[in-house]
Amino acid sequence: MKKLLLPLLLLVTIVAQAQVPNTISAADKVYGLSKFWQEVNYNFVYLDKVDRTMWDNAYREAITKVQQTKDDYEYYRELQKFCVLLNDGHTNVYFPKSIDSLVYTSMFGKYRIFLSNIDNKAIVTSINLSAKDEVPVGSEIIEVNGLPTAEHLKKNVLPYIASSTEYVRMDWAIQNMLRGLVGESYNITYRTPKGKVKNLALTHAKTAEQEVYPTMEKRELLELKWYPNQTAYLALNAFHDPKINELFLEKLPELRKAKALIVDLRANGGGSTSIGRQILDYLSPDTLLYGSKNSTRQHLASFKAWGVFTEPKDTVGNAWAAKSLNAFQDRLMYEFDYTPSRNKVKQSDKVIVPTVLLIGHKTTSAAEDFLIYADNQKHMTKIGENSNGSTGQPFMFELPGGGTARICTKKDTYPDGRAFVGYGVKPDIEVKMTLQDYIQKKDPALDRALKHLKGQKLAAK
Structure with missing residues (x-):
């Protein structure tokens, strides 16, 4: 049986790799590259931060490179590598569906492995249930294909990750460090939480098993729960759906009972700025709210x-x-013309209590706009890690072969001109999760928020 199994696996790999499309002509490859280069030169709002000599030289080199790519996947990888030179999280090149469907991040047939950046280490934070004892949660990937993890990231992953901030670039690099086409293989070495060093051969293939450990809880748009001392915890997990405003208004009568409030924005990847601001109207005593300036x-x-x-x-x-x-x-x-937003909510309808805003690397775009509006709220304290540091208005356009690209066309700053794109909105109190925190299922930022609010109550007595 084993003798038959190996040739069968090799055949599956060859067939999978043969499915990678090769549809883009050499002329169209150059056209797509040139289209991206042209639109960046004309529309990219942070072009003044780009070394133009470097950028133009990279374009010249890429003209030859893209024509030498053997298929559409390699071509788009070259475009992504070229895009990374701009160092912007709202400027990206995306695979066409014909390629994206062949690219796996976490599936390896028998194994499904999810990685996260914790303490600048590649940590297994979730795995399919049947493999949880073989690859325990909390294990650290220390080598990939014979290279130390840091070297693998630097050589094979980071050059393809577009981001406005280095810390988000590293987060995404670790999450995607084993990404590849169906049939692509990785040999990894990992250290378990108990210190045992093990090796594992992985090949990208669809994983049939659905259950993962720990169970990934589905996040609702809005979540409300209570902690001691009448402290309300309100998670605002996205601003893309106006339904969150309806949900907030439904919870408002209950929220008014709070003596302290925690607003969790750590999972909020953005959406519509106005949706978030409408919620903030109820949490701020001000009649005018000052958002970001745009150009x-x-x-x-x-x-x-x-x-x-x-x-x-x-x-x-x-x-x-x-x-x-x-x-x-x-x-x-x-x-752009700048005027503050009017807050028309009655003072009697508002919830003005000591408030903590929990923020982190995944607090992005419209969620960061929320933080700009909340910047001068004296009763609010930001706790956690820097926000994503990327927002703007992307210009979308198509590329040869069915892929797309986007280019950031709008610059956003604090009202006084301070930059947060490329830096992130900084917390007032920085709290980072450690590996031990994760293994012990602790939430240090939330714990710090509860401690901070309790201290404020004691000080007020």
């Missing part, structure tokens, strides 16, 4: 032409020359 690139062709003949010394006291030079240097910006 975008401005294109005035004649000014760019005049800028060719303009030098920095010409701009002194000369607005026309300054505008021309900025246009030539692709630094001419359009500032």
Whole structure:
């Protein structure tokens, strides 16, 4: 039986790999690359932060590289690698469905392994139920295909991860460090929580087993529960669906009983800024709320032409020359009209109590806009880790072979001009999860929030 099994596995691998589409001509490969390069040059709002010589040289090199790719998968990987040079989380290249359906992250037939970045280590945080004793949760991947994990990440994973912040880039790199096509194999070495070092051969294939350990609980849009001392815990897990506003209003009478409040935004990947702000209206005493300031690139062709003949010394006291030079240097910006948002909620309807906002690396986009609006709320304290550090208005367009790309066209800052894109919104009290916290099923940020609010109550007495 074993003699028959090996050839069968090899056949499955060969067939799977043969299914990778190879439909894009050399000319279209160059066109797709050039389309992306062109749209970045014309629309990318952070082009002023890009080394233009490096960017153009990389484009020239990529012209040759993309034509040498053997299939559509390799082509899109080259585009993704090119995109990463921009260091932006709202600027990405996405596989077409024909490729995406062949790419697995966690499935390896007999095994299904989920990884997370904890203490800058690649930690197994969930696994299919039948394998939980063989690969215990909390195990650390220490080698991949003979390379130390850090070296594997640097060489084979990080060059393809687009992000505005290095810490999010590492999070995503670890989550995707074993990603690959159906049939692709990895030999990993891992250390269990008890210190035993083991090896495991993995090959990407569909996993039939559905059960995972620990069970992944489905997150609702909004979750409300209570802790001692009339402390309400309110999880706002997404702002993409206006239904969350309805759910919030349903819970509002109960929330008004709270003497303290924890708002958990750690799983909120964004959505609509206005949806989040409508909830904040009930949690802020202010009648005006100040959101982020926005700007975008401005294109005035004649000014760019005049800028060719303009030098920095010409701009002194000369607005026309300054505008021309900025246009030539692709630094001419359009500032959107800025007005604060009016909070029309009656004071009697609001919940104004000592409040903690739990934030982390997955607090993204519209959830970060929520934090900007809440920035000067004296009764609110941010606890956890830096937010994602990426927001903006992406311009979407199609690429040859059915894939898509997006480019960030809008710059967002604090009202006073402070940057948070590329840095994240920083917590007032930083709390990081350790490996031991995870193994012991502790939530140190939540624990710190409860302690902080209890301390505030004692101080108020």
